[in-house]
Amino acid sequence: MSDEQETMSELEKLEAHARSMGGPEKLARRREAGLLNARERVDYILDKESFLEVGLLGTSSVVPEDRDKTPADGKVTGYGLLDGRQIGIVSNDFTVKGASSSLTNMKKIGHVKRVATERGMPLVFLGESSGARMPDNMGSKGMGAMLGNDPTQYVRFRETPWASAVLGPCYGSSAWYTCLSDFTVMRKGAVLAVASPQLASMAIGEAVDPQELGGWELHAETTGLIDTFAETDEEALDLIRRFMSYMPAHNRETPPVMPASEKSGDALSKIVPENRKRVYDVHRVLDQVLDDDSVFELKAKFGRVAVTALARLNGRVVGVVANNPMVKGGALDAHACEKITSFLVLCDSFNIPLLMFVDTPGFIIGKEGERQRAAAKIMNFMTALQMFSMPKLSVIMRKSYGQAYLNMGGGRNTDEVLAWPSAEVSFMDPTYATRVVLWGRSEEDSPEEFAEVREKMSKDNAVWDMASSFAVQHVIRPEDTRSNLIRLLSFHEDRRTAGIGKHAMANWPTGY
Amino acid sequence: MARMEVKSEVTGTVWKIEKAVGDKVAEYDDIMILESMKMEIPAPAPADGTVVEIMVAEGVAVEEGQVLAIVET
Numbered sequence: 337m338s339d340e341q342e343t344m345s346e347l348e349k350l351e352a353h354a355r356s357m358g359g360p361e362k363l364a365r366r367r368e369a370g371l372l373n374a375r376e377r378v379d380y381i382l383d384k385e386s387f388l389e390v391g392l393l394g395t396s397s398v399v400p401e402d403r404d405k406t407p408a409d410g411k412v413t414g415y416g417l418l419d420g421r422q423i424g425i426v427s428n429d430f431t432v433k434g435a436s437s438s439l440t441n442m443k444k445i446g447h448v449k450r451v452a453t454e455r456g457m458p459l460v461f462l463g464e465s466s467g468a469r470m471p472d473n474m475g476s477k478g479m480g481a482m483l484g485n486d487p488t489q490y491v492r493f494r495e496t497p498w499a500s501a502v503l504g505p506c507y508g509s510s511a512w513y514t515c516l517s518d519f520t521v522m523r524k525g526a527v528l529a530v531a532s533p534q535l536a537s538m539a540i541g542e543a544v545d546p547q548e549l550g551g552w553e554l555h556a557e558t559t560g561l562i563d564t565f566a567e568t569d570e571e572a573l574d575l576i577r578r579f580m581s582y583m584p585a586h587n588r589e590t591p592p593v594m595p596a597s598e599k600s601g602d603a604l605s606k607i608v609p610e611n612r613k614r615v616y617d618v619h620r621v622l623d624q625v626l627d628d629d630s631v632f633e634l635k636a637k638f639g640r641v642a643v644t645a646l647a648r649l650n651g652r653v654v655g656v657v658a659n660n661p662m663v664k665g666g667a668l669d670a671h672a673c674e675k676i677t678s679f680l681v682l683c684d685s686f687n688i689p690l691l692m693f694v695d696t697p698g699f700i701i702g703k704e705g706e707r708q709r710a711a712a713k714i715m716n717f718m719t720a721l722q723m724f725s726m727p728k729l730s731v732i733m734r735k736s737y738g739q740a741y742l743n744m745g746g747g748r749n750t751d752e753v754l755a756w757p758s759a760e761v762s763f764m765d766p767t768y769a770t771r772v773v774l775w776g777r778s779e780e781d782s783p784e785e786f787a788e789v790r791e792k793m794s795k796d797n798a799v800w801d802m803a804s805s806f807a808v809q810h811v812i813r814p815e816d817t818r819s820n821l822i823r824l825l826s827f828h829e830d831r832r833t834a835g836i837g838k839h840a841m842a843n844w845p846t847g848y
Numbered sequence: 849m850a851r852m853e854v855k856s857e858v859t860g861t862v863w864k865i866e867k868a869v870g871d872k873v874a875e876y877d878d879i880m881i882l883e884s885m886k887m888e889i890p891a892p893a894p895a896d897g898t899v900v901e902i903m904v905a906e907g908v909a910v911e912e913g914q915v916l917a918i919v920e921t
Contacts, residue, residue: 613886613887615887615888663857664884665887665888665889666887667884667887697885700858700885
């Protein structure tokens with residue numbers, strides 16, 4: 337065999353070993369459990385044969401005897417096509433030392449992250465890792481040499497969209513990158529937490545259930561750290577592809593345009609009940625207004641009094657914020673404020689216009705809200721809305737009261753306000769306002785006076801005075817909402833910047 | 849047979865109780881209507897079953913998360 341042939345066979349041997357991951361036994365166990373392995377996940381999410389791997393031959397470079405036991409050093413990294421667009425991708429291989437963070441694989445992640453950011457490609461992060469590798473990181477030598485050493489490792493300026501999937505245990509770096517992402521999907525059964533349940537049990541001396549510590553229900557309903565969840569790996573990866581279909585490749589371009597739906601929105605007049613106290617599900621309104629099958633709701637089980645969704649209107653991507661009277665009457669709470677704030681940051685950072693659908697009796701007031709720092713959350717939401725530099729339109733369908741009127745786009749906080757004839761706007765619901773105005777008197781003693789004041793206030797809340805003073809720019813029939821929004825949005829396209837926003841919130845946190 | 853709790857999603861007042869102990873209910877049927885923020889907030893059945901217990905009366909104040917009724921499936 338010539339020298340050249342020997343070198344070639346050495347390369348083939350090393351490549352084959354790198355692709356062998358944690359070995360046939362571990363891979364077979366995953367298959368039996370219905371889990372894809374790290375390379376199958378990459379192949380599944382990317383277009384066929386489009387993966388260009390970076391650092392295939394990387395291995396542990398700290399502990400010499402680990403060199404042969406760490407194919408690709410437990411993190412598969414590279415570039416590829418996702419639905420025809422170029423992206424960067426990181427897939428954690430749990431079968432190699434639990435995909436723990438090491439010197440080499442952190443360089444691999446950093447490289448792909450840097451290239452994706454500087455060259456304007458989305459980044460996909462498939463999480464399943466145990467945390468920092470031991471003993472590599474131990475001692476002051478380990479810490480000094482290994483962890484970090486990259487002053488931009490956890491900084492987001494949202495130059496390009498990031499999506500992550502929580503597909504197994506995600507502690508340490510997988511948890512951090514998940515929380516830095518613009519979109520996160522979690523497979524049921526996976527765990528997202530700062531540290532493993534075992535470590536948590538040791539540290540605090542009590543049994544910790546993994547799902548209670550960081551399962552999908554906790555993160556979907558209570559923390560809001562994930563945007564959605566899936567039954568299987570495949571479903572989770574499909575949801576990342578769906579999210580990316582609404583995103584531009586980077587913040588200097590506008591999102592992809594799709595063919596528009598032909599629809600009228602005729603049924604809109606029948607959805608909102610005439611009785612001002614009755615509830616309804618705002619999803620039915622959104623389905624009528626937006627393109628068919630285009631509504632992609634984020635954090636559907638968190639802060640449910642409001643709906644945040646990416647969608648398309650006449651083929652163009654829009655962000656939707658809607659009050660949902662079905663839950664708590666649509667009264668806004670602290671969680672909803674957090675959810676809306678993060679959604680406004682997302683849309684503004686990636687040049688997505690905003691539509692607001694308004695029907696809220698106001699912010700929920702009371703002890704629980706104050707403990708959740710409601711006042712500050714309301715202001716974060718308000719600041720984000722005022723910094724929002726893409727076109728923003730709001731539709732007052734029914735109630736819009738108090739500070740929530742401003743947060744939901746009233747008072748020049750959206751570019752144009754549309755109102756249905758059923759709109760009612762004031763500082764306070766007439767029932768409460770009557771009691772404030774007639775403070776000290778009882779309704780039982782002077783029922784007529786109370787009724788008179790209440791009736792006058794209710795009448796004053798009708799939309800006509802707002803139209804007359806140009807506080808709303810359009811009063812429209814509900815069934816004309818879709819066509820009006822399509823036309824108005826086209827007039828509001830920013831021709832001078834070719835639709836690129838100011839991105840004033842691009843460096844805001846990814847979690848609230 | 850599972851006992852499922854019907855919890856209040858808001859702090860408010862019980863306005864109208866629509867079902868009685870022994871009534872059969874389908875998932876999403878309103879068991880009672882609460883009032884909060886001047887809105888009528890339904891408290892629906894979490895699953896198909898029978899109302900076996902109602903813990904509140906019309907007019908009483910309830911807290912967020914308080915158990916209002918039990919449905920047995």
